Amino acid sequence: MPDPSRSTSVSPTALYTGAVWARHRLSHPAFATAQGRLMLAAAQPAMRLARALGGPTLDGLLLARHRIIDEELHAAIKAGAVSQVIEIAAGLSPRGWRFAKQYGERIRYIEADLPGMAARKRALLARVGCVDGPHHRVADIDAFALDGPASLAGIAATLDPTQGTAIITEGLVNYFPLDAVTGLWTRMAEALRGFPNGLYLSDLHIGGENRKFAVQAFVRLLSAFVRGRVHLHFDAAVDAENTLKSAGFATAALLSPADFADRYRECRDPAAKLVRVIKATTNG
Numbered sequence: 095m096p097d098p099s100r101s102t103s104v105s106p107t108a109l110y111t112g113a114v115w116a117r118h119r120l121s122h123p124a125f126a127t128a129q130g131r132l133m134l135a136a137a138q139p140a141m142r143l144a145r146a147l148g149g150p151t152l153d154g155l156l157l158a159r160h161r162i163i164d165e166e167l168h169a170a171i172k173a174g175a176v177s178q179v180i181e182i183a184a185g186l187s188p189r190g191w192r193f194a195k196q197y198g199e200r201i202r203y204i205e206a207d208l209p210g211m212a213a214r215k216r217a218l219l220a221r222v223g224c225v226d227g228p229h230h231r232v233a234d235i236d237a238f239a240l241d242g243p244a245s246l247a248g249i250a251a252t253l254d255p256t257q258g259t260a261i262i263t264e265g266l267v268n269y270f271p272l273d274a275v276t277g278l279w280t281r282m283a284e285a286l287r288g289f290p291n292g293l294y295l296s297d298l299h300i301g302g303e304n305r306k307f308a309v310q311a312f313v314r315l316l317s318a319f320v321r322g323r324v325h326l327h328f329d330a331a332v333d334a335e336n337t338l339k340s341a342g343f344a345t346a347a348l349l350s351p352a353d354f355a356d357r358y359r360e361c362r363d364p365a366a367k368l369v370r371v372i373k374a375t376t377n378g
């Protein structure tokens with residue numbers, strides 16, 4: 095299990111992304127905290143410069159991954175493959191709120207995060223009129239806990255074993271070392287095999303696609319911000335796919351934003367080339 099202080103040092107990044115989603119009208123304004131808006135304002139000069147030089151922007155990268163995960167989850171729900179979702183490290187992401195509003199009683203959506211962040215999310219959701227209920231709730235989790243009610247297995251045990259289930263992580267795995275991530279993927283595959291359909295969606299940065307000088311500088315900046323290394327575990331997408339299969343997934347593909355570029359402007363941003371989206375299933 096990784097050092098628990100690593101997890102809490104990652105939490106402030108959720109305030110930043112919370113402000114990004116709201117700024118781009120993907121979220122309720124209430125999810126943009128004062129601290130997040132301040133961080134976003136501080137990043138604007140660098141972002142404007144990057145945009146002017148035609149370089150990658152953090153917002154471009156974040157929005158590209160968010161759109162793709164949304165699209166894949168909508169598709170799985172509409173196809174009837176999935177009606178339950180556990181979003182680990184949900185932070186202040188609006189996805190749970192948006193999907194719960196759109197699908198109502200047709201889905202059960204659990205937003206999960208470390209207790210402090212989960213409490214914050216619960217309070218923000220209450221402010222916009224959403225209280226914990228059977229179709230949308232916020233749960234405490236430590237993604238790296240091996241057992242107990244705040245482990246992935248503990249939360250999965252509260253769901254209906256006859257319904258297809260998705261697990262999402264967004265903005266989590268690259269902050270942790272490879273052994274912690276493969277342990278997490280193994281526990282995810284095991285939990286998802288308890289349902290008729292299992293789907294895992296996540297962003298992932300690949301080493302071989304993030305080697306340019308500007309990108310290295312960006313990774314170092316992000317590492318300083320989260321007071322620890324950003325880990326690029328794999329040199330090539332195929333290495334990540336093979337590791338997911340070894341962890342127990344039946345299929346694993348690393349989707350490229352380029353394949354979504356016709357639908358989303360953000361997937362045409364130079365930053366979109368720096369991120370992939372994992373789509374892994376437990377039943378082919």
Ligand SMILES: C[S@@+](CC[C@H](N)C(=O)[O-])C[C@H]1O[C@@H](n2cnc3c(N)ncnc32)[C@H](O)[C@@H]1O
Pocket residue numbers: 100101102104105106107108111112182183184185186187206207208211235236237238263264265266
């Ligand atoms: C970069 S933020 C991403 C938030 C959200 N997914 C988004 O994209 O806006 C990282 C999140 O990971 C959460 N986190 C860090 N360590 C965790 C752990 N061990 N278990 C669960 N969540 C964790 C943080 O609290 C934070 O909300």
